Amino acid sequence: MRYFLLSVISLLLFSACKPKNSGGETSHSEHKYTNELVNESSPYLLQHAHNPVNWHAWNDATLAKAEAENKLLLISVGYAACHWCHVMEHESFEDTLVARVMNENFINVKVDREERPDVDDVYMTACQMSSDRSCGWPLNAFALPDGRPVFAGTYYPKKEWIDVLEYFKNAYQTEPQKMIDYAQSLTDGMKKREAINFNTEAASFTKNELTEIADAFLQNVDLKDGGRQGAPKFPLPNNWEFLLKYHHFTGDAQALEAALTTLDAMAQGGIYDHLGGGFARYSTDAVWLAPHFEKMLYDNGQLVSLYADAYKVTKNPLYQTRVEETLAFVARELTDKNGGFYSSLDADSEGEEGKFYVWHRHEIDSILGVKDGALFSDYYEVKGSGNWEEEKNILHRKMTLQRAAKQNNLTEEEARAKIAAAKEKLFAAREKRVRPGLDDKILTSWNALMLKGYTDAYAAFGEEEYKAAAIKNGEFLLKNAVQTDGRLNRNYKDGKSVINAFLDDYALTIQAFTALYEITFDERWLTEADNLAKYAIAHFQNPETQMFYYTSDTDADLIARKSELTDNVIPGSNSATARALFDLGTYLYKPEYIDTGKQMLNNMKPQIVEQQQPNFYSNWLQLYLDLVRPPYEVAVVGENAAAKRAELLKEYLPNALLLGGETEGNLALLEGKLQEGSTKIYVCQNKVCKFPVEEVEKAVALME
Numbered sequence: 001m002r003y004f005l006l007s008v009i010s011l012l013l014f015s016a017c018k019p020k021n022s023g024g025e026t027s028h029s030e031h032k033y034t035n036e037l038v039n040e041s042s043p044y045l046l047q048h049a050h051n052p053v054n055w056h057a058w059n060d061a062t063l064a065k066a067e068a069e070n071k072l073l074l075i076s077v078g079y080a081a082c083h084w085c086h087v088m089e090h091e092s093f094e095d096t097l098v099a100r101v102m103n104e105n106f107i108n109v110k111v112d113r114e115e116r117p118d119v120d121d122v123y124m125t126a127c128q129m130s131s132d133r134s135c136g137w138p139l140n141a142f143a144l145p146d147g148r149p150v151f152a153g154t155y156y157p158k159k160e161w162i163d164v165l166e167y168f169k170n171a172y173q174t175e176p177q178k179m180i181d182y183a184q185s186l187t188d189g190m191k192k193r194e195a196i197n198f199n200t201e202a203a204s205f206t207k208n209e210l211t212e213i214a215d216a217f218l219q220n221v222d223l224k225d226g227g228r229q230g231a232p233k234f235p236l237p238n239n240w241e242f243l244l245k246y247h248h249f250t251g252d253a254q255a256l257e258a259a260l261t262t263l264d265a266m267a268q269g270g271i272y273d274h275l276g277g278g279f280a281r282y283s284t285d286a287v288w289l290a291p292h293f294e295k296m297l298y299d300n301g302q303l304v305s306l307y308a309d310a311y312k313v314t315k316n317p318l319y320q321t322r323v324e325e326t327l328a329f330v331a332r333e334l335t336d337k338n339g340g341f342y343s344s345l346d347a348d349s350e351g352e353e354g355k356f357y358v359w360h361r362h363e364i365d366s367i368l369g370v371k372d373g374a375l376f377s378d379y380y381e382v383k384g385s386g387n388w389e390e391e392k393n394i395l396h397r398k399m400t401l402q403r404a405a406k407q408n409n410l411t412e413e414e415a416r417a418k419i420a421a422a423k424e425k426l427f428a429a430r431e432k433r434v435r436p437g438l439d440d441k442i443l444t445s446w447n448a449l450m451l452k453g454y455t456d457a458y459a460a461f462g463e464e465e466y467k468a469a470a471i472k473n474g475e476f477l478l479k480n481a482v483q484t485d486g487r488l489n490r491n492y493k494d495g496k497s498v499i500n501a502f503l504d505d506y507a508l509t510i511q512a513f514t515a516l517y518e519i520t521f522d523e524r525w526l527t528e529a530d531n532l533a534k535y536a537i538a539h540f541q542n543p544e545t546q547m548f549y550y551t552s553d554t555d556a557d558l559i560a561r562k563s564e565l566t567d568n569v570i571p572g573s574n575s576a577t578a579r580a581l582f583d584l585g586t587y588l589y590k591p592e593y594i595d596t597g598k599q600m601l602n603n604m605k606p607q608i609v610e611q612q613q614p615n616f617y618s619n620w621l622q623l624y625l626d627l628v629r630p631p632y633e634v635a636v637v638g639e640n641a642a643a644k645r646a647e648l649l650k651e652y653l654p655n656a657l658l659l660g661g662e663t664e665g666n667l668a669l670l671e672g673k674l675q676e677g678s679t680k681i682y683v684c685q686n687k688v689c690k691f692p693v694e695e696v697e698k699a700v701a702l703m704e
Helices: 002-009 043-047 060-069 083-093 096-105 117-130 158-174 176-193 207-219 237-250 253-268 297-314 317-333 361-368 370-379 401-407 412-430 444-461 464-480 503-520 524-540 573-588 591-611 614-628 641-649 696-701
Strands: 055-057 072-078 106-112 139-143 149-153 632-637 656-661 680-685
Touching: 043 083, 043 106, 055 060, 060 072, 060 106, 072 117, 072 158, 083 096, 083 158, 096 106, 096 158, 117 139, 117 149, 117 176, 149 158, 149 176, 158 176, 207 237, 207 253, 207 591, 207 614, 237 253, 237 297, 237 614, 253 297, 253 317, 297 317, 297 444, 317 444, 317 464, 361 370, 361 412, 370 401, 370 412, 401 412, 444 464, 444 503, 444 641, 464 503, 503 524, 503 573, 503 641, 503 656, 524 573, 573 591, 573 614, 573 656, 591 614, 632 641, 641 656, 641 696, 680 696
Parallel strands: 055 106, 072 106, 632 656
Antiparallel strands: 072 139, 139 149, 632 680
16 A cells, blocks of 8 residues: 555655734625635634635534545644645635635545644644654645545645645545555554553652653753754753753752753743743744744743743743743733633734844834944844845844943943833834734633743742732633533633533643642632543543543544643643642542552653653653652641742742641641641641741751
8 A cells, every 4th residue: 555655745845834924804795705614713714714615624514524425535734823834725725726626526624733633633643654754734634534544744835736636536536445445554553553551560660760761861952052952943841841850859960951051042042032022932943043933822831830940940030031021922912801811923924924023134223223223233143134034133142241231332231221222112113013913712721831831930929910810811711611511621712612622621721720729729729620630530531541532532533532642842631631630639638649640650651761762751750750759748827828838939849739828728638737826837748747847948948
């Protein structure tokens, strides 16, 4: 069957993801074509609602139509911030000739991968298995009418796309059995690919084994420019969280160096928006200069947590500034009036990538004047010839303030003030440009990551507005994501919430609600987290292995019910579930939750150790650290509990779980700890407590 694919594989060009303006919708009467996507809420699907292609959404009716007409499914997957998705739309899906071939021979399905990551994962896996090339978005898959994949590829220019369409049309007409046989083989392979067994060996998590894993991790780090070696470079916040935590426990200097080198490089690089705050999705090069300019909520939520934690370790004011500026960006541009967080901003404006963010030198001089423009350009590496494409400049920093001041015959104080004023002027000028498009759908798991970012920022800096934003988002999720039957929905937009949630939605929301408890001592958040944990165990867990499927048992079956085992840009849903259950079980004194988390890691341990690719398991490794160094249960009980909690939160205590309140509340771990007339801090491990103290410094010393 391999020959069947070779002629198609040769047509694959490349995959990349850069955004396009989403723009606004106009009335149907103003469009020559309207398809079924007009009834959807996803901004990405709505962008295709007036293509001449007869697009359908992924649902039972669409699959039934393919079966009834005995046509191949053509499944095109993308998202609102994907540049090449929209290039292919313009070249092919808006072309009536191409549309005719597609409409006559296929049932055409558009999928927003952010709303339906389960569908995306099936056909992305098919791409990886059926193609020898890299896979990305747009993802274009051909499948039998029942959904079994035959082939998947990425972006195709118009001519090659027509050739691909003709190939599969003819193959299904002339050699249908070969396609059916191959689809079955591919499907069988997919079902086996992520199989994980129940590890019957006794769980053993040792410091020596962890050291070996961490050493392997560090071998892949670029200690000069930060990040993983090579290009492109993704932030991957969980990797650096692991190294910060590992350094805290072991004192390993290289682990700290690797993390901080990366944080410094990202904070000063072009991947960061130096005027408006916030990080782009990734850098196309090895030095963090040239990003794909889209800004994703999930990156910024995790990076706020990372920089807040790094500030606790280092007290580096740069890290505080990046947190403050990023949260200002999120509040300004990604926050709904009801407290939900939007998904992303596109990279393109006026059809041009990065146009909103980049500058010609003469523009800067015209706004700031030649003298102040020279200072600003020195400081942010702006050149007359440009540092990017077409003599344009991406703002980034290599120069120190001291050197920039000296070059411009200024004191540091004068230079600092002038640069701050220049940033305000340029930001105001930039606001007059055509803005990048906004994907304003609200996704539960991504909101949980941003909520957690706010709680971590509040912990580090004590700003009440961060705490208020976190609570408001938690209330938003309770009102709009949590359903009356105890389950979650994944999406929300314009008052509609219709997609049943996936495992990452549960795991990350449990973690977010647990974090809300830690900064408020309001036990309601633990109760809500517990309800979600119970539901996830009932509807997602494989009782034979204790691992969790990505989809609920209430969802319609896909061709494979898959589990997400590795960590990526976002922590994998199984590792997030294991950590969420471990922490929640500790808070609620539920050993069954703790034991499940341990068993899940024990199942994964052979894979983590044998593959020698620990950067794909960095969230699992944080749980490994918790099992080598069991967490402290730090109970703060008494009338001054809130003040002492605030002091403790400012410390970097990655293996401490804070609990307490002015009263003992209802948690078993707090029982008998209230002493009238004083506020005591109890440092405990495995329910065994040291002698209580009243001073925060003494409590911290008990954890060293």
